[in-house]
Amino acid sequence: MRVLVTYRRSIFLLLVCVAPVLVTASCTSHSENADVAALVKTATTGSGPEQYAAIDHLGDRQDETTAVVPVLHKLLEDKDPQVRWHSERSLGDFGDQAQEAVPDLLKDIKDEDPVVEYHAAIALGKVGDKSDATIDALATAVTNKNPQVARAAIAALRHLRPGPQRMSAAMEKALEANDTAEVVYALDALVEFGKEAVPLLNELLKRPRTSYIACAAIEQIGPDAKDTVPGLIDLLSESKNSQLQIQALLSLARIGPAAEPAVATILSVAAKSQDATVPVAAAFALGSIGTKDKDADAKLREALSKDNAFLQMVAAWALAKIHPDDAALKQQAMDKLTAGSKSDDEAIRSAADKGLKSLAPPSEPAAAQ
Amino acid sequence: MKYVPFCFIAILVLGGAAAIGQVVTTGGSTAGGDYARGMSGVIAAQGQRNLSNSQAAINLTDARSNQIDNQVKSVNAYWEKKGIYDEHQAVENKEIERQRNEYMATHRLQSLTPEEFDRASGQINWLKVLEQKPYDQYRTALDTLFKKRSYQGFLSGDEYLAATTASKQWRALLSTQNKEYPAGILSQMIRFILKLDRELDENLS
Numbered sequence: 001m002r003v004l005v006t007y008r009r010s011i012f013l014l015l016v017c018v019a020p021v022l023v024t025a026s027c028t029s030h031s032e033n034a035d036v037a038a039l040v041k042t043a044t045t046g047s048g049p050e051q052y053a054a055i056d057h058l059g060d061r062q063d064e065t066t067a068v069v070p071v072l073h074k075l076l077e078d079k080d081p082q083v084r085w086h087s088e089r090s091l092g093d094f095g096d097q098a099q100e101a102v103p104d105l106l107k108d109i110k111d112e113d114p115v116v117e118y119h120a121a122i123a124l125g126k127v128g129d130k131s132d133a134t135i136d137a138l139a140t141a142v143t144n145k146n147p148q149v150a151r152a153a154i155a156a157l158r159h160l161r162p163g164p165q166r167m168s169a170a171m172e173k174a175l176e177a178n179d180t181a182e183v184v185y186a187l188d189a190l191v192e193f194g195k196e197a198v199p200l201l202n203e204l205l206k207r208p209r210t211s212y213i214a215c216a217a218i219e220q221i222g223p224d225a226k227d228t229v230p231g232l233i234d235l236l237s238e239s240k241n242s243q244l245q246i247q248a249l250l251s252l253a254r255i256g257p258a259a260e261p262a263v264a265t266i267l268s269v270a271a272k273s274q275d276a277t278v279p280v281a282a283a284f285a286l287g288s289i290g291t292k293d294k295d296a297d298a299k300l301r302e303a304l305s306k307d308n309a310f311l312q313m314v315a316a317w318a319l320a321k322i323h324p325d326d327a328a329l330k331q332q333a334m335d336k337l338t339a340g341s342k343s344d345d346e347a348i349r350s351a352a353d354k355g356l357k358s359l360a361p362p363s364e365p366a367a368a369q
Numbered sequence: 370m371k372y373v374p375f376c377f378i379a380i381l382v383l384g385g386a387a388a389i390g391q392v393v394t395t396g397g398s399t400a401g402g403d404y405a406r407g408m409s410g411v412i413a414a415q416g417q418r419n420l421s422n423s424q425a426a427i428n429l430t431d432a433r434s435n436q437i438d439n440q441v442k443s444v445n446a447y448w449e450k451k452g453i454y455d456e457h458q459a460v461e462n463k464e465i466e467r468q469r470n471e472y473m474a475t476h477r478l479q480s481l482t483p484e485e486f487d488r489a490s491g492q493i494n495w496l497k498v499l500e501q502k503p504y505d506q507y508r509t510a511l512d513t514l515f516k517k518r519s520y521q522g523f524l525s526g527d528e529y530l531a532a533t534t535a536s537k538q539w540r541a542l543l544s545t546q547n548k549e550y551p552a553g554i555l556s557q558m559i560r561f562i563l564k565l566d567r568e569l570d571e572n573l574s
Contacts, residue, residue, distance in 0.1 A: 181526030
C-alpha cells in the first residue's frame with residue numbers, strides 16, 4: 001500500500017512538471033503557424049518598412065521551409081529593389097532548402113541595383129549551389145565595378161570553395177582593386193588556399209599591381225609556398241623599389257630553409273640598396289633561412305661593425321640562428337639585443353624584444369605540443 | 370505540491386549550466402592564421418617609416434613604385450584585421466588556440482538569434498555585461514554601423530573595416546580580462562562578439 005502511494009505521488013509530480021511544458025508547446029506551435037501566415041500576408045501585400053521587416057522575419061522561420069521559401073522566391077520578381085534584396089537575404093537563411101531560387105538569384109546578380117546584386121551573391125553562397133553557372137556568375141561578379149558586390153562575390157566563392165584554378169582570373173582582378181576591404185577579402189581567400197595558391201601567386205608576383213600583395217600572401221602562407229622562391233628571386237633581381245624588396249625578403253624569411261637558392265640574390269640586393277632597412281631585412285632573411293653559405297656568413301659578420309644599430313642587432317641574431325650551437329655567437333646576439341631593448345628608437349626596442357624572445361627556449365605550452 | 374517549485378528551479382539551473390561554454394579566444398583559422406609576425410612586422414614598419422620620412426632613396430623610375438602605395442595600404446589593413454600578435458604572445462596563445470580549435474570543432478559558432486539581433490532594424494540586443502561603460506566605444510561603433518548596414522543594405526569597404534577593427538579590438542581587450550570574469554561569462558561575451566563578426570560577413574565565414 002505504501003509503495004502504491006509513493007508510485008501515485010511520483011506520477012502526480014511527473015504530470016505537474018510535464019503538463020505545463022506540453023500545453024505551452026502546443027500553444028506555441030499554434031501561434032507560430034498563425035505568426036507565419038501573418039508574416040507572409042504582410043510580406044506579400046504590405047508595403048514599405050513593414051513589408052521589409054516581415055520579409056526579414058520570414059528568414060528566421062526555417063522551421064516552415066515549404067510555406068516560406070516559395071513566397072520569398074516569388075518576391076524576387078517584385079519591382080521594388082528593397083523587396084528583392086530583403087527576399088534574397090532571407091532566402092539565403094534557408095541554405096540548400098532554397099535551391100529552387102538559384103536561377104532567379106543568377107538573374108539578380110546582374111541587377112541594376114548593386115544592393116540587389118550584393119545580396120544575390122551572398123544568397124548564392126549560402127544556398128551552396130556549386131554548379132558551373134553559379135561559380136561563373138560569382139567569378140564575373142568579383143570584377144563588378146561596385147566594390148561591395150565584388151566583396152560579396154569573393155565571400156560566396158570562399159564559402160563554395162571551387163578551388164584557386166577556377167577563381168584565378170577573378171582573384172587577379174580583385175587583388176588589383178582600389179577598394180581596401182575588397183583586397184583584404186581577396187588576400188584572405190588567397191591565403192586560405194595555402195599551397196594550392198602557388199601557381200596563382202607566381203603569376204601575381206610578375207604583375208606590378210599585385211606583386212607586393214603576393215609577397216604578403218606568401219609571408220602568411222609560409223613554408224607551403226616554397227615553390228614561389230624562383231618568382232621571389234626574379235622579383236628581387238628586377239625591382240628597385242625598397243618597399244617591395246623588403247616585403248620579398250620577409251616572404252623568403254618566412255619560407256625558411258627552402259629559400260636557400262635565394263641567398264646570392266639576397267646578398268646582392270643588400271649590397272646595392274640605398275635604403276637602410278633593406279640590409280636589415282636581408283639579414284633577417286638569411287638568419288631565418290639558416291643559410292650555410294660562407295659569403296652570407298662573412299657579410300653578416302661584416303654587418304656587425306656597420307654604423308647601423310638595427311642592422312648590427314639583426315645580424316647578430318641571424319648569426320646565432322645560423323649557428324645554434326655556437327655559445328659565443330648566441331651570447332653576442334643576446335648582448336646586442338639586450339642593448340637594443342634599451343634603445344631610444346622604438347623600432348629597435350621592439351625588434352630587440354622580439355629577437356630575444358625568439359632566441360629563448362620555447363615556453364612550456366609550446367613545448368607541450 | 371511542495372516539490373513543484375523545486376522541479377522548476379532544477380530545470381532552470383540545469384538549463385543555465387548547459388548554456389555556459391568554455392572560454393573561446395580570438396584568432397584566425399586560415400593556413401597562416403596563427404602566424405606571429407614578430408620581427409618581420411617591425412622591419413616592414415621601419416621600411417615604411419623610412420619611406421614616409423623620405424630617408425630612403427627610392428628609385429621612382431621603377432614602374433612598380435607608383436603602384437605600390439595602394440598595395441601597402443591594403444596589406445597593412447590585412448595585417449590589422451588578422452591581428453599582429455607578437456611572438457611571445459603567440460607562443461602563450463598556442464595552447465589556448467589548440468583548445469579553442471578543438472572546442473570550435475564540436476561547438477560550431479552559430480549565427481546571432483533573432484532575439485540577439487534584429488536584422489530588420491540593425492538593433493543589437495547586447496548582453497548586459499557588454500553594456501558596461503568601458504566598452505562604450507566599441508559598442509557605439511558597432512551599433513551605428515549595424516544600423517547603417519540595415520538601412521543601406523550593405524556597408525562600404527571603409528565601414529566594414531571600421532566594424533571589424535572595433536570587434537577585433539574589443540575581443541583583444543576581453544581576452545586580457547580573464548581575471549575579471551568567470552570563464553563561462555567571458556566565453557559568452559567573446560562568443561557574442563564573434564557572432565557579430567560572423568554577421569558582418571553575412572554569416573558566410
